[in-house]
Amino acid sequence: MSRILVLDAHPDDRSLCAALAERYAVGARSAGADVELLALRDLDFDLDLRRGLRAEQPLEPDLLRAQASLVAADHVVVIAPVWWGSVPAVLKGFLDRTLERGWAYRYRDNGLPQGLLAGRSARVIMTTDSPGWWLRGLMGDSAVRQLRRSTLRFCGLRPVPATRIGPVHGSSAEGRAAWLEQVADLGRRDARRTPRADKLMPVVRVPAPVPDVAA
Structure with missing residues (x-):
């Protein structure tokens, strides 16, 4: 059974992204996958990497649980809107904080990076108000490239196909229904993929027990 982690990266639970995440999960579960949304x-959690990489910033319990979910997953799906050629702050903060150096990646002695989440695949699904020719031709597809190349592939996940949904602004109810069904079909297809047997298993940080102040 394939284990799929779906990351809904939109701040609004009434957004199209939230609906797409739900529908992807439904499609994947219908094909037999174990899905965490x-x-x-x-x-x-704190969105800011307060001291960059100069000092350790302890992870909050929710981020520790997210790391455990990433370790357990065979396939990771990121669903987010394109905002200003990038991604929402909540996703950027999550990636900055969760994909720690020495946990999600490291640098070899020769200076080249090694992705420590290798053996997993991923998918990026992004909503946009801009037509595809504008994003890819004039803007360089910056948000998709950031997630695929500079983040997910950098950490070892591959392949990382991308699906672009849009233009959302001014779309019809029929168009949105078609997108939801398209994403459900992607979930069904991804669920049928055989999990890879070469997964690297990063160490999951275990939070220290909370002292019993009443003791």
């Missing part, structure tokens, strides 16, 4: 807006 994680809405980043519901997590309690």
